[in-house]
Amino acid sequence: MSKLLVASGLVLVTGPLCFMAQAQDYIDLEAERGEQTAPAAPTSTPSSVGQRDPYGVQPAQAYPATSYGVNNAPSAGPAAPASSPRAPAASSGGQNLGTIYLQMQQLQQEVMRLNGMVEEQANELRKLKSQSLERYVDLDKRLSAVGAGGAAPASNGGNASPVVAAPVAGPGAAAGGKGAELPGEADAYRSAYSLVRGQQFDQAVDAFRQFLRDYPDGRYAANAHYWLGELYLVIAPPDLESSRQSFTLLLSQYPDNPKAPDAMYKLGKVQFLKGNREKSREYLERVVSEYGSTNSSAVQLSRDFLQENF
């Protein structure tokens, strides 16, 4: 029914157009016949037909003089001159109307196409808005769950304990340096963190980057990488690649850090946002398989995300 109705509707819409085109064809054809028969009547001169016929030799072939011209010659001869002057006039009038009609059709189609684009873009905007709100709510939830100066994401509760992955055999592990709090580090971290709480995300990015330059192996370095990963996602426009790098760094250098499952979950989300569904699924499934036995909320979040999107 659907296609049938639309189809019948289309016929309906294009109907008048077809009609016009047909009418025009008819008039042109008449004119051609007039032109053809007129010279054919006295001496049958094909050269003049070819000259005067604006459509080339096609009509001459379609109506060979032998069968058509000869039979009609006596009667059509006198009638032809009368009809030929009228025909071109009617033809051009029809052509004008037809042109206008065609142009209107084109305009309508163009407007419809644009209409569709506006609708789709409005929808994309709506989606983006709700996504960014979601992201913000997610971040806000984590923030509010973290105590003032707390280091860990909400998913781990206010974890400011000194238990940090000290013995890491990462390639960039500065022996002994990692995990020890350096003088001034806590203050620097807190001030960067307060920017996050104040929702000054761009400044927070700068602050954490500065923090990592100053204390690359400090006690809060893993946290800083994590926050950078989060922040790159909420700044406008989001920097997915930098976010991915931050989370990846955290995972490779601090695999035993309490935030590792969260980072892995976030990597899944980042890959999803980047359109790499397979990689995304890989990370999310790894969260579930590697941390399924822990009480990390990243596990549940990954499960939910997998269920919703895969």
Next chain:
Amino acid sequence: MKRLILALAPLLLVVTAFHARAQLTIEITQGIDNPTAIAVVPFAWQGPGTAPEDVALVVDADLARSGQFAPVERSAMLGRPSNQSEIFYRDWRAIQSEYLLIGRVVAQGADMRVEYELYDVNRQQQVHSGNVTGPANEARMLAHRVADAVYEKLTGIPGAFATRLLYVSVTRNPGGKDYYRLTLADSDGARPIVLLESREPVLAPGWSPDGTQISYVSFETGRPAIYRQNLATGAREQLTNFKGLNGAPAWSPDGNTMAMVLSKDGSPDIYLMNLRTKQLTRVTRHYAIDTEPTWMPDGRSLLFTSDRGGRPQIYRYDLRTGTTERVTFEGSYNARARVAQDGRNVVLVHQQSGRFHIAILDLVTNRLQVLTSTQLDESPSIAPNGSMVLYATKHAGRGILAAVSVDGGVKFRLPSRDGDVREPAWSPYMSR
């Protein structure tokens, strides 16, 4: 994949000469992985002569068709109890039946009373009991009502077996004009009755919300006109006779208004007709094609198909505010929407990689899921309990009806023995 062919018993209640031709058979093509095993024991007949209808067989077939049950073969049954005292649970455990349905059919003059009890075999206790009464010649409908009750008890969802289908069958007539037959049948395709036979197309059958009247488009006068017809009296009324397109009638949920497509003012637009006064109200006003209106269950808005955005998509018109918003965004073709009673699930025709499939759209999450793997699917119609979608498709070069559950898990076909079948319309719950 399970493949089970149930040839429905030919009926004695032949109403028209075309009965045999229009009969649909059911082939289950896909069921769920772990259907519930249930034994439906033949019901005892308490009346003169033999039972006019094997009620238990109809219940059995209904449950099997839902895809959620695996009825036990009669030949495997170790007993034929019809009363609680005759039940030996070990007999049913032995054949791994989880549930047991027994019953009795009692003749009461021209009426018939079906009493039934449902037992949980493992817990060895009665789960449900009930009875239905009705005219003896409606025995199949009584059986469907028993199946409805059992289905609801075990799945938590009301059954929709005691409902009916409308469809159009077309018999090609080489060298002559085709025959179009508007047919009414039970939800299992049995007892088909031809309501209208015409040599001109019959389209877009639909139901009044109380299931007592139907509407359709017929070209019998040489051009399309919308009719409504009372099923009980057969009284018929021509509602429209406008120039151009008269199509896609859709009753409002309160039954007072009919949405329709007319092209009398130019391009096809949606109109509302007050069925009492016959007064027309124009709803859409656009040079694009607006068609296939359908009502949201609250009656406050309409969904319709329009190509005002360049491609056919579903739009929603709010009758109170007069605003139109686009509903579908996924894909370049979405049309012919029908809304489930929950007002949330919308089934529609969706084009994906050049093929037309039936898809379901969740209006809350905006998630669209393609349900069918067949192609050239059209005219989806959703069961009143929202569990199954009936649609028209092509199989082996012939137009057939097919059904799919709203989660895509259960699929079956209802091929006609002859001719093409199209445009199914699943009835609402029938008033009893």
